[in-house]
Amino acid sequence: MKKILVIEDEQVIRENILKLLKAEGFDVTGAENGAKGLYAAVSNVPDVIICDVMMPELDGYGVLVALRSNPVTATVPFVFLTGKAERSEMRQGMELGADDYLTKPFSKAELVGAISSRLKKQEAVAEQYNTLRSQSSEFIQKNADKLEQIKTCLCNALEREEFQVYYQPQVNVHTGKIMSAEALVRWLHPEKGLISPAEFIPAAEETGFIVQLGEWVLQTACKQMQVWQNAGFSLRIAVNLSPRQFHQPDLSSRVAQILAETGLEASSLELELTESLMVEDAESAIATLQHLKNLGVCISLDDFGTGYSSLSYLTQYPFDTLKIDRCFISNITDGCTNAAIVKAIIEMAHSLCLEVIAEGVETEAEKDFLWRYKCDIMQGYLFSPPLAAADFEQLLMAGK
Numbered sequence: 001m002k003k004i005l006v007i008e009d010e011q012v013i014r015e016n017i018l019k020l021l022k023a024e025g026f027d028v029t030g031a032e033n034g035a036k037g038l039y040a041a042v043s044n045v046p047d048v049i050i051c052d053v054m055m056p057e058l059d060g061y062g063v064l065v066a067l068r069s070n071p072v073t074a075t076v077p078f079v080f081l082t083g084k085a086e087r088s089e090m091r092q093g094m095e096l097g098a099d100d101y102l103t104k105p106f107s108k109a110e111l112v113g114a115i116s117s118r119l120k121k122q123e124a125v126a127e128q129y130n131t132l133r134s135q136s137s138e139f140i141q142k143n144a145d146k147l148e149q150i151k152t153c154l155c156n157a158l159e160r161e162e163f164q165v166y167y168q169p170q171v172n173v174h175t176g177k178i179m180s181a182e183a184l185v186r187w188l189h190p191e192k193g194l195i196s197p198a199e200f201i202p203a204a205e206e207t208g209f210i211v212q213l214g215e216w217v218l219q220t221a222c223k224q225m226q227v228w229q230n231a232g233f234s235l236r237i238a239v240n241l242s243p244r245q246f247h248q249p250d251l252s253s254r255v256a257q258i259l260a261e262t263g264l265e266a267s268s269l270e271l272e273l274t275e276s277l278m279v280e281d282a283e284s285a286i287a288t289l290q291h292l293k294n295l296g297v298c299i300s301l302d303d304f305g306t307g308y309s310s311l312s313y314l315t316q317y318p319f320d321t322l323k324i325d326r327c328f329i330s331n332i333t334d335g336c337t338n339a340a341i342v343k344a345i346i347e348m349a350h351s352l353c354l355e356v357i358a359e360g361v362e363t364e365a366e367k368d369f370l371w372r373y374k375c376d377i378m379q380g381y382l383f384s385p386p387l388a389a390a391d392f393e394q395l396l397m398a399g400k
C-alpha cells in the first residue's frame, strides 16, 4: 500500500484530503504543521508528500528545503498545495525541488491524478535504477571473470616456460663500451609468436600476476648476469620494477634473497622505476627506495619526462640514474624544443650527480648530439635491439 503524508495546518482541508485518499486505498498520515510533517517524513518515509505552502512557523518552502537536504527524503515526490496560482509562488516551489503543485480548491480527480502521476514516475525511476544496478554488477562480474581468465592464462604461460628475458645493451656514449643490459620480458606464445610486454604487462599489473612474473624476470636476469660476469664480462643488469612490485611489503628482502641465491653483487643490479610511483605516498616510497639502496642496489628513474616530471623528485629521492624517455630523443636533431629539453635534463642531472641514459637512440645524428652534450650512456636500436641471451652473448664476445 502506498504511503501518503499530508502536511496541512487547516484541519478541515487536511481531514478532507485524508478521507479522500483513504477511500482510494492509500495508507495516509496527517501532520498539522511543518515541524510535525518533517518529523513524520523522516521517521516513516512516505511515497508522496502533499504539503501546504502557507503555514505558521515552518512553512511549505522550509519543509521542502529540509527534506531535500536530508538524503533519506531527498527524492520523495513532493506536491505543493497553494492558495492561489501565483506564478512567482509556483516557480519558487519548483525551484526548491517540488515535483508538482495543486491550487486550492482542487477536485478529487486532480488530487488523485497528481499523486498517481508522481507514483508512476517514481516507479519508472526505480525500475531504471534496478536495471542499471544489475547491468553494472553483471559488467563488474564479467570483467572480474575476464581478468581471472587472463591471470590463469599468464600463470600457465609461466609454468610452461613461455616467457623469455631479452637483453638490450646500454652503451657508453664516449667509449662505445657495453656498460649494462636492460632485461626486457617477452612472451613466446606457441601460436601467436613473440608478444611484446606492452601487450601483457598492463594485464599482468591489473591481475597482480606481475609480482610473480617480475620476480621471475629478476631471478632470471640476475642469474644470467652472474654467468656473464663469471665469464669475464664486467657489466650491470637493469631490471624494471612495476608499481605493484614496488608496493610489495617484503620487496627489499625478496631482492636480497634473489641476490643471495644467484650470487650477484648488489652493486651489479639496477632497478628501474617510473615516476608514477613517486606521487602517491612520497614518504613510504622514499623509505622503500632507501631499503633497496641499503642493500647496495642502484636505482634509476625510467621514462623521465613522460609522467609527472616534478623536478623535486630528483632531489628528494635517492636515484643514481635518470633515463630520458625515447620521445625526447627522436627529432632531437631537427632543431626543435626536444634538443633544448635534453640539453637541460643532462645538465641538471649531472649537477645532481646523476648518471644519464638516453633511451631509444636510433640514428648517428642522435648519438652525436648526445656525445656533444655529454650524455653518459645510450640505449637504442642504433647499437642493438633487445636480444635473446645467446645473441647478447655474441655481442659481448665481439666487443671483448
Ligand code: C2E
Binding pocket: 168, 183, 184, 185, 196, 197, 198, 201, 210, 214, 217, 240, 241, 242, 272, 302, 303, 326, 359, 360, 361, 362, 379, 380, 381, 382, 385, 386
Ligand atoms: P622501458 O623499460 O622503457 O623499455 C624500453 C623499451 O624501449 C623497450 O620496449 C625497448 O625494446 C624499446 N626500445 C629500445 N630502444 C629502442 C629504439 O631505439 N627505438 C624504439 N622505438 N624502441 C626502443 P619493450 O621491450 O617493448 O618494453 C616496453 C615496456 O614494457 C618497457 O619500457 C617496460 O616499461 C615494460 N617492461 C618490459 N619488461 C618488463 C619487466 O620485466 N617488468 C616490468 N615491470 N615491465 C617491463
Ligand code: MG
Binding pocket: 182, 240, 272, 302
Ligand atoms: Mg626500463
Ligand code: MG
Binding pocket: 302, 303, 323, 325, 359
Ligand atoms: Mg624507458
